[in-house]
Amino acid sequence: MEHCTTIRVRYAETDAQGIAHHAGYPVWFEEGRSDFLRKVGVPYSQWEAAGYFVVVADLHCRYLTAMRYEQQLTIVTRLERFRKRVIDFSYQVLDEQQAIVAAGETQHLIINANGRITALADDFYQHIRRYLGV
Amino acid sequence: MEHCTTIRVRYAETDAQGIAHHAGYPVWFEEGRSDFLRKVGVPYSQWEAAGYFVVVADLHCRYLTAMRYEQQLTIVTRLERFRKRVIDFSYQVLDEQQAIVAAGETQHLIINANGRITALADDFYQHIRRYLGV
Amino acid sequence: MEHCTTIRVRYAETDAQGIAHHAGYPVWFEEGRSDFLRKVGVPYSQWEAAGYFVVVADLHCRYLTAMRYEQQLTIVTRLERFRKRVIDFSYQVLDEQQAIVAAGETQHLIINANGRITALADDFYQHIRRYLGV
Amino acid sequence: MEHCTTIRVRYAETDAQGIAHHAGYPVWFEEGRSDFLRKVGVPYSQWEAAGYFVVVADLHCRYLTAMRYEQQLTIVTRLERFRKRVIDFSYQVLDEQQAIVAAGETQHLIINANGRITALADDFYQHIRRYLGV
Numbered sequence: 001m002e003h004c005t006t007i008r009v010r011y012a013e014t015d016a017q018g019i020a021h022h023a024g025y026p027v028w029f030e031e032g033r034s035d036f037l038r039k040v041g042v043p044y045s046q047w048e049a050a051g052y053f054v055v056v057a058d059l060h061c062r063y064l065t066a067m068r069y070e071q072q073l074t075i076v077t078r079l080e081r082f083r084k085r086v087i088d089f090s091y092q093v094l095d096e097q098q099a100i101v102a103a104g105e106t107q108h109l110i111i112n113a114n115g116r117i118t119a120l121a122d123d124f125y126q127h128i129r130r131y132l133g134v
Numbered sequence: 135m136e137h138c139t140t141i142r143v144r145y146a147e148t149d150a151q152g153i154a155h156h157a158g159y160p161v162w163f164e165e166g167r168s169d170f171l172r173k174v175g176v177p178y179s180q181w182e183a184a185g186y187f188v189v190v191a192d193l194h195c196r197y198l199t200a201m202r203y204e205q206q207l208t209i210v211t212r213l214e215r216f217r218k219r220v221i222d223f224s225y226q227v228l229d230e231q232q233a234i235v236a237a238g239e240t241q242h243l244i245i246n247a248n249g250r251i252t253a254l255a256d257d258f259y260q261h262i263r264r265y266l267g268v
Numbered sequence: 269m270e271h272c273t274t275i276r277v278r279y280a281e282t283d284a285q286g287i288a289h290h291a292g293y294p295v296w297f298e299e300g301r302s303d304f305l306r307k308v309g310v311p312y313s314q315w316e317a318a319g320y321f322v323v324v325a326d327l328h329c330r331y332l333t334a335m336r337y338e339q340q341l342t343i344v345t346r347l348e349r350f351r352k353r354v355i356d357f358s359y360q361v362l363d364e365q366q367a368i369v370a371a372g373e374t375q376h377l378i379i380n381a382n383g384r385i386t387a388l389a390d391d392f393y394q395h396i397r398r399y400l401g402v
Numbered sequence: 403m404e405h406c407t408t409i410r411v412r413y414a415e416t417d418a419q420g421i422a423h424h425a426g427y428p429v430w431f432e433e434g435r436s437d438f439l440r441k442v443g444v445p446y447s448q449w450e451a452a453g454y455f456v457v458v459a460d461l462h463c464r465y466l467t468a469m470r471y472e473q474q475l476t477i478v479t480r481l482e483r484f485r486k487r488v489i490d491f492s493y494q495v496l497d498e499q500q501a502i503v504a505a506g507e508t509q510h511l512i513i514n515a516n517g518r519i520t521a522l523a524d525d526f527y528q529h530i531r532r533y534l535g536v
Contacts, residue, residue, distance in 0.1 A: 193327070195328075
């Protein structure tokens with residue numbers, strides 16, 4: 001299951017090399033998965049309202065081609081794994097010609113309001129699964 | 135009353151013009167007042183622990199000279215006004231030759247845990263005043 | 269002359285107060301004027317290609333209501349002044365109910381490739397004016 | 403060969419979970435290697451002056467413990483590989499108790515002024531090697 005999100009490189013996201021700074025890509029990945037969850041009908045704000053905070057445990061990003069100010073990019077976000085304790089997403093960043101300019105993966109854990117690692121309760125887990133269609 | 139904070143321009147803070155992006159300066163001002171409060175003995179984390187969230191209501195910044203990666207800057211932070219409901223700070227950004235490269239002002243309001251504008255309780259206000267020496 | 273740009277508050281733009289951090293607003297203003305110039309037909313990348321770098325000389329922002337993750341905002345960008353040496357923009361940030369949640373102004377100077385303050389050449393100035401309809 | 407860099411979590415680096423946002427860590431890594439190069443005597447600005455732009459080709463980060471506003475962190479930056487075409491760094495982020503709170507690796511390629519992948523010229527390569535002591 002995957003969803004596409006379109007973004008445009010902001011001037012503030014460029015650096016003195018004249019290209020999009022590499023620390024901006026994790027933010028685009030986050031926008032990709034935010035948009036993914038919103039589109040399937042379980043926006044992340046709903047998770048926090050239910051007491052579940054999804055944190056990033058692992059981030060990997062490969063940079064293939066430099067991007068510049070004003071370029072329009074598509075983030076293709078794919079849900080790779082959905083468990084009660086761990087969630088994996090992968091991402092491809094495409095330019096206007098649909099060439100892959102970057103790719104990455106993130107792994108996420110579930111934290112409760114006290115900041116402790118937890119598992120999604122079965123009813124919330126099943127609720128999300130229905131929307132994800134998995 | 136004023137305090138000096140030294141920072142160095144990060145590569146991530148530059149933009150495609152090869153200079154420090156203007157949206158980074160408010161972050162440096164924030165570092166300046168964070169450091170100011172820490173140095174006088176009432177770090178901002180202590181305010182939040184007491185239930186007071188200091189928000190920015192107004193920001194003004196003048197940019198005189200462009201700064202570049204690796205330049206070392208001094209933020210001179212001055213407390214201009216301290217009331218139970220409003221706090222004003224001003225800032226000067228100096229380069230290595232002590233020339234002013236930017237200046238600004240921020241105005242702050244006090245918010246409680248419910249997000250409503252409030253006033254500092256008298257005991258907390260007097261506590262802070264003692265540290266500020268005002 | 270004004271144009272509207274829609275943005276959504278990114279998670280990365282929030283801070284520990286649970287609201288959009290104040291240093292993100294200048295970035296939204298920049299997106300507003302980038303989008304403005306693109307829509308009238310003279311995208312900023314065209315200015316840099318012509319050897320003109322538009323820098324921020326003055327920034328003012330007033331924060332009226334805190335914004336949160338996922339909220340959709342409209343940036344209303346208005347060109348207030350267009351001269352060969354100075355350009356002024358103003359901004360209003362509206363929430364979904366069209367209430368003003370922030371407002372601001374920026375003043376810009378023109379810099380050449382050597383980093384010196386300059387004026388737009390008359391032909392480029394007239395070219396831009398035609399697109400701006402001023 | 404490794405060097406330590408001390409940073410303090412900025413308020414602007416926190417997010418609505420009350421912790422340092424994960425996209426800030428790559429910026430700290432960058433500060434770590436900037437500081438590393440400065441300390442060994444070959445600051446990155448010297449590389450760019452020589453026409454070599456070091457870009458990030460791969461980034462990996464593991465997040466073990468959440469960090470909060472004002473916490474002081476140590477970035478331990480280690481040079482893992484130094485070739486004419488590729489440079490690898492690794493990083494450990496330690497808290498005040500010297501516990502590892504995050505770790506990561508970056509891989510870098512050399513780009514010339516035209517944006518093409520290149521190799522360091524032998525004299526520049528040997529010059530850097532002397533400073534690195536490798």
